[in-house]
Amino acid sequence: MEESTDLYAEYETNGHPPWADHHQSGEDLDNVDCLRRKIKYYFMNPCEKFHARGRKPWKLCLQIIKIAIITMQLVSFGLSNQMVVTFREENLMTFKHLFLKDYVDGSMDTYAVYRQTDVYDHLDYIIQQYGHLHNTTVGNHEYEKDGASYTPLSLCQSYYRNGTIYPGNETFEIDAQVETDCLDVYPMYHPSLRGVLPDFELFVLKAINLQTVRHRELPDCYDFTVMITFNNQAHSGRIKIDLENDVDINECRDWKVTGACKNIHLTLLFDSLIIITCIISFTLCMRSVLTGIRLQNEYTLYCRKHTGKDVPWSDKLEFVNGWYILIIVSDTLTIIGSILKIDIQTKVLTSYDVCSIFLGTGTMFVWIGVIRYMGYFKKYNILILTLRAAFPNVIRFICCAGIIYLSYCFCGWIVLGPYHEKFRTLNTVSECLFSLINGDDMFPTFKNMKQKSSLVWVFSRVYLYTFVSLFIYMILSLFITIITDTYDTIKQQQQSGTPTTELQRFLSECNDLPNSGVYRLKEDNCFLNFCSCSRYLWFGSRHWNRVSLQFVQ
Numbered sequence: 001m002e003e004s005t006d007l008y009a010e011y012e013t014n015g016h017p018p019w020a021d022h023h024q025s026g027e028d029l030d031n032v033d034c035l036r037r038k039i040k041y042y043f044m045n046p047c048e049k050f051h052a053r054g055r056k057p058w059k060l061c062l063q064i065i066k067i068a069i070i071t072m073q074l075v076s077f078g079l080s081n082q083m084v085v086t087f088r089e090e091n092l093m094t095f096k097h098l099f100l101k102d103y104v105d106g107s108m109d110t111y112a113v114y115r116q117t118d119v120y121d122h123l124d125y126i127i128q129q130y131g132h133l134h135n136t137t138v139g140n141h142e143y144e145k146d147g148a149s150y151t152p153l154s155l156c157q158s159y160y161r162n163g164t165i166y167p168g169n170e171t172f173e174i175d176a177q178v179e180t181d182c183l184d185v186y187p188m189y190h191p192s193l194r195g196v197l198p199d200f201e202l203f204v205l206k207a208i209n210l211q212t213v214r215h216r217e218l219p220d221c222y223d224f225t226v227m228i229t230f231n232n233q234a235h236s237g238r239i240k241i242d243l244e245n246d247v248d249i250n251e252c253r254d255w256k257v258t259g260a261c262k263n264i265h266l267t268l269l270f271d272s273l274i275i276i277t278c279i280i281s282f283t284l285c286m287r288s289v290l291t292g293i294r295l296q297n298e299y300t301l302y303c304r305k306h307t308g309k310d311v312p313w314s315d316k317l318e319f320v321n322g323w324y325i326l327i328i329v330s331d332t333l334t335i336i337g338s339i340l341k342i343d344i345q346t347k348v349l350t351s352y353d354v355c356s357i358f359l360g361t362g363t364m365f366v367w368i369g370v371i372r373y374m375g376y377f378k379k380y381n382i383l384i385l386t387l388r389a390a391f392p393n394v395i396r397f398i399c400c401a402g403i404i405y406l407s408y409c410f411c412g413w414i415v416l417g418p419y420h421e422k423f424r425t426l427n428t429v430s431e432c433l434f435s436l437i438n439g440d441d442m443f444p445t446f447k448n449m450k451q452k453s454s455l456v457w458v459f460s461r462v463y464l465y466t467f468v469s470l471f472i473y474m475i476l477s478l479f480i481t482i483i484t485d486t487y488d489t490i491k492q493q494q495q496s497g498t499p500t501t502e503l504q505r506f507l508s509e510c511n512d513l514p515n516s517g518v519y520r521l522k523e524d525n526c527f528l529n530f531c532s533c534s535r536y537l538w539f540g541s542r543h544w545n546r547v548s549l550q551f552v553q
Contacts, residue, residue: 005475152184249350323372390486
């Protein structure tokens, strides 16, 4: 059988590629062809690689399996975490009804006292409820013990070291140094608190979350540090009362649960399977990243040797597959989260929040990585290319728009803060303005502005109207225009099919299809069994002449 194929395009004297600017031997050209094929094979999708070398798409199959099992793990942990959160919130509500006199749900913002007798009545009520906790609560709450004795309830008062105030004469003298004194009250001892005006009361209660047993999980033991604050810092005649609950989840010291061990062992086995899967995925993706870096170095050395030019960073970054890096980060987070989950299941640790951050972020990255495989379809690929191409311009635009946004935040906070509850803090100002950009809560923002100062009211109208007009009608429209222009540019480039970078022009010289069989050859013997190519020989003139070489099998 005799085959003859031109592997190189014919260029005129003024149109030849930069890598053909000087004499190359046949061996050099063979190496160039091999390099082209290796790089082109690296950028193929799993289907093309299967046709090129018959390599099974193991990473693709592994990622699909990993997405399924990681999502199942996240749902399972989310249900367990939901029980923990529900137990916390219900206990917080229970403590408010137990220790706050005449408390009504939803009245925490307005819960306050205004007379001294009311303050003392509330203090007596808290101590009585704490002392009779066993007779009042319907939960499994218990006092904290320090050895053989119960830990006390602490009543603490913070006050200025020295101070004299005469509002009638408008004179005062205050030492700004604040001191704190505490009085311990044990559950069986109830002193008279008339004349004592504490700033806060602090005590610790214990409980066990038994609802996890119904889901065949081991229960946790909780320490609830309850703090009831009487806030009189403003000395305005209104003492606001607030109850806060700090939760510490601990491993139970001695426990025995019947009928839950089998389910726990299956859960641990499933988590171990996820860890093994992520390790395999991590290894495969890391190997692909290292292969890309190796090809990048080979291509860089080739360009320096044959063209005398450095490869631009845009071409170098093409060899670093960001999707593989995303999967590597996702696998790392999932492995750490799975280890923490195993420790939580076996009650070695109780770090639910830390575990949820690792598992949640890892799962998010796994699902984002699915976009890579959607990019193999032409209509989806243009969207991904648009996001990647527009990203630098979007970042620059956000930096400029962010400066304007911060200027409005600071201005609104300092001017409108005393007259509008949504502008009291920088955090609430930022949230309010961001909602306005999205068109949310616009009318209440205008309506809730207090009209005590006509000057500030007029300023608020100018402030809000200019912000809405600037960001919605101008900045947001420009942002959309950046994305649209990038989309049109990418679409035109795909339709024209013209290479736009040096790397693309270099690879365009290789016209071998994935199913041509050339990619199955060994890298060290690229042309011995299957090859026909064009050679450029130098005959002493400044022109390149093409000689067709034919190999007969």
